Amino acid sequence: MFSFRVAAVVAVSALFVAVGGGAVLAAPPETFGSGPTGGGTTVTGTVTGITLTEVSAGTNFSLALGSDSNAYSWGSNAAGQLGNDSVVTSSNVPVPVLAPAGVMFTQISAGYDHSLAIGSDGKTYAWGDNTSGGLGIGTSGPASPLPTEVELPSGVTFTQVSAGQDFSLAVGSDGNAYAWGENSYGQLGVDTVVDSSLPVLVSPAGGLAVVDVSAGGNHSLAVGADGFAYAWGSNGAGQLGDGTGTGSRVPVQVTGASGLLTQVSAGGNHSLAVGSDGKTYAWGDNAFGQLGNGTVANSLVPTAVSLPTGVTFTEVSSGQHHSLAVGSDGNAYVWGYDSETTPEKVISPADVVFSQLSGGIAHSLAVGSDGNTYGWGYNLTGELGDGSGTSSTELVAVDRSMSVTGVTFDGVAGTGLTESTGSWTIVAPAHEAGVVDVVVFYTQFGDSHSRTTVDGFTYADMLPATGSSTPFIAAGSALLLIVAGGVLLGRRVRA
DSSP states (O other): OOOOOOOOOOSOSEEEEEESSSSOOOOOOOSSOEEETTOOOEEEEEOOOOOEEEEEEOSSEEEEEETTSOEEEEEEETTSTTOSSOSEEEEEEEEEOOOOTTOOEEEEEEOSSEEEEEETTSOEEEEEEETTSTTOSSOOEEEEEEEEEOOOOTTOOEEEEEEOSSEEEEEETTSBEEEEEOOTTSTTOSSSOOOEEEEEEOSSTTOOBEEEEEEOSSEEEEEETTSOEEEEEOOTTSTTOSSSOOOEEEEEEOOOOSSOEEEEEEOSSEEEEEETTSOEEEEEOOTTSTTOSSOOOOEEEEEEOOOOTTOOEEEEEEOSSEEEEEETTSOEEEEETTSOSSOEEOOOOTTOOEEEEEEOSSEEEEEETTSOEEEEEOOTTSTTOSSSOOOEEEEEEOOOOEEEEEEEETTEEOEEEEEETTEEEEEOOOOOSEEEEEEEEEEETTEEEEEEEEEEEEEEOOOSSTTOOSOOOOSSSOEEEEEETTEEEEEOOOO
16 A cells, blocks of 8 residues: 655644545555655564474475475485485585475375375375385385375375375375274285385275374374274284284274373374373383383373373374473473473473474474474484584574675665664665555575565655755545644545
8 A cells, every 4th residue: 555654844743634445444564665766764573483383394305385385394305204305415404305396285194204284286295225125116116216106096186195114104185094004013904914105095994084193113003983983004003903912904992091082192002192181191112112101001091191280282293202292371381202291381482382293213303382393312314403413402593594695675776785583774766756565575494585574665755845844745536644643644546
């Protein structure tokens, strides 16, 4: 919206006058201000850049979804799991996943050495290790360093994906569970131990109706449409939660929870679930206290996690030997390997709460309310993404530094740019009178980006001769004069 200001000394405390439009209009919001058509105005601003809104921790790499709906990755790249068209070269800072042209991502999942993502085009993509057909592309063997289309079942799209150890799970648009990849322990749930390089329908024959799936080391979990949890695959430590300790090649119902379950997470050899009764449950391997019940004894059935006083858990994530949860108080909690046998609060930066987290083999990730993503644990291949490659027992921020490279006004570049960590100052160029878009160009995560502020700066002709108190009226169909506190504000607005 076109606007400009001129000052005059008047004796009226408040006056609203509408010219040409017939109605008094509210003053338009300020953006980057205004200046003369001859240019020379110093303009300042700050670009916050891309934040990471969803994280997934793999073996020794990390995957994230950005606020721009692109995916970013960091850490080990031995099998091309970073998706940046390279193999072997690791990165200790986030790099962009090279999605197909025009495709944004809506959900991501990091497995042991492969990655999955759902695209805005309704397709599902996979990259990284494909030894056992975990990419779902109809072949097994060579890794893919770029996102490749998963061959979807006819008439079905996937609404959620989960990457495990060399196998993958998905929720189909038909409400059924699908699986592909490694199947030595029956983790595909199709009553065989034969690998599949294409998605197959999880048993029973008519399909298992599910709303949530999670792929672990060699076992699978799902929340059924009936609210019960189901599990299949390896069960040597009791991770299927059916009370038997015997593996199953088809889904079995998890027993022992006092209520229905709303979310599940499969770890290396243990399992977690959030219950509708306000409790959190854990079962399976407990050698490091990852069940969070104060013991180190395995459990064949779900046992209640010892919750902090006054806190319930809203989301859980299983690592290899540790467990994580987001508390109802916004804090992150951890238990298991290198921690306690009951949940303890993660020491976070002041006033930061967490909305989502993920546990890997030996590192953890969390999305903070301050726009930063944090990691802690092992960092030997750069999986914390802070640029250091040094492991940390404390939270470190994933490197999301940026550099402003230019600012344009209606496509014309400003001059004298100075910038620091997203804050910038520039001199506006000359331009004819009118309202123009301001575009800020910056680099972040190894790629170029831009932010556009529509109608971000107003160019106006200069005032009349020096000393005149007559307000300047620019050519146009409507003029709004606002006098408040002795200051006359002239604003022309688009009809």
